[in-house]
Amino acid sequence: MSEVAIAVVLQELQKTNKHLEKLTASYADQDILDSADMKLLFKICDKTLYRWRKKQYFPSRKMGGKYFYSKRIIMAILRTRLETQYHSITKPGAYTTF
Helix, strand or coil: CCHHHHHHHHHHHHHHHHHHHHHHHHCCCCCEEEHHHHHHHHCCCHHHHHHHHHCCCCCCEEECCEEEEEHHHHHHHHHHHHHHHHHHHHCCCCCCCC
16 A cells, blocks of 8 residues: 555544544533434434344334434444444555555
8 A cells, every 4th residue: 555545544534533422522411312322423414324223233222212322332343443443444455456
């Protein structure tokens, strides 16, 4: 992978990390997230959140006709995804050069 490609990927990861830090700070005083929070956090629509819930990608609870999610678990999933994404692109040979 060329140095330019690595720099671009690292820049995108830094943007994603800053976005995650902003979202984490905005939800710092809450222990649970609702569906609207999840859609904002993952930048997804209702249908995608529904499919993820049905596939049990993360635990949820339905109370009073509304779904809720553990902020601690969701943030851990996001961090793990970010770390995995970062490590997969920094491995030698992860991307082919053009």
